[in-house]
Amino acid sequence: MTTSDMSTPELDDNPIEVRISLDMVKRGIYVTPLIIAVAAMPWGGPGALSAAFALGLVFVNFLLAAALVSGAAKISTALVMAATLFGYLIRLGLILVAFLLVRDASWISRPALGATIIVSHIGLLVWELKYVAISLAHAGLKPARP
Amino acid sequence: MEAFTILAQEADKAAAAASSAGFAYGLAAIGPGIGIGYLVGKSVEAMARQPEAAGMVRTTMFLGIAFTEALALIGFVVFILIGL
Numbered sequence: 434m435t436t437s438d439m440s441t442p443e444l445d446d447n448p449i450e451v452r453i454s455l456d457m458v459k460r461g462i463y464v465t466p467l468i469i470a471v472a473a474m475p476w477g478g479p480g481a482l483s484a485a486f487a488l489g490l491v492f493v494n495f496l497l498a499a500a501l502v503s504g505a506a507k508i509s510t511a512l513v514m515a516a517t518l519f520g521y522l523i524r525l526g527l528i529l530v531a532f533l534l535v536r537d538a539s540w541i542s543r544p545a546l547g548a549t550i551i552v553s554h555i556g557l558l559v560w561e562l563k564y565v566a567i568s569l570a571h572a573g574l575k576p577a578r579p
Numbered sequence: 580m581e582a583f584t585i586l587a588q589e590a591d592k593a594a595a596a597a598s599s600a601g602f603a604y605g606l607a608a609i610g611p612g613i614g615i616g617y618l619v620g621k622s623v624e625a626m627a628r629q630p631e632a633a634g635m636v637r638t639t640m641f642l643g644i645a646f647t648e649a650l651a652l653i654g655f656v657v658f659i660l661i662g663l
Contacts, residue, residue: 449634450641495645502641510623517619517644518612525608525651532659547656555649558642565638572634 448503449573454495456564456574457557461492468553472545480545487549490531491557494524600661607654614647 465488472484498520505516535541566575622640626633 449637453638453641494648498644498648499641502637502644506637510626514616514619514623518616521612521615521644521648521651524648525655528652528655532655536659543659547660550652551649551656554645554652558645558649562642565642567635567639569632569635572638 450499450502452573454499457561458492461557476542476545479540479542482540483542483545484549487546491553600658604654604658608651611647611651618643
């Protein structure tokens, strides 16, 4: 058996990583107004804008990670390793570049940006765990209730 | 002359803060890098042993990667808060 035979057709048609990250982004969009409102309370307008920017970074980070892993998994399992490690470096670099581009902007509040990145990243992951099935029968998201 | 001395001291402080921040960011990225490498290596091994479990392994791997990356993000936040 070659490594390319290991991926199953149903996984390739609807990659698990993409489904999970889209689900996280969807939930993130639901709570975006709440997070922006909470950030606006102590930090005002810059806090709200920084929180929105941080949420955008977190969403792009999730989607890019999923796209890289699922794209590599279609080619070979060995490539998953390379794509994940280099993808990690690329995504950290992109976040750094995104921050460097806006660091001197008047609308940036660094504490709001940092707090939103950490809280939304970990919060969305923990929230998503409720909807993930770790079983052979339903890899990825749990099936919807009838 | 005194103004130049104060400016030089302030520049030194800023340079020290920037290099400390970069050092903290670099250190914070090492641990998750090792963690992700180990996690993905073991996942690839698991997929090679049991191809029928690839979906479940990939689900767990993806979430594990995202949680491990949170550590690097915490380092990044320290980096931006210390000052760049």
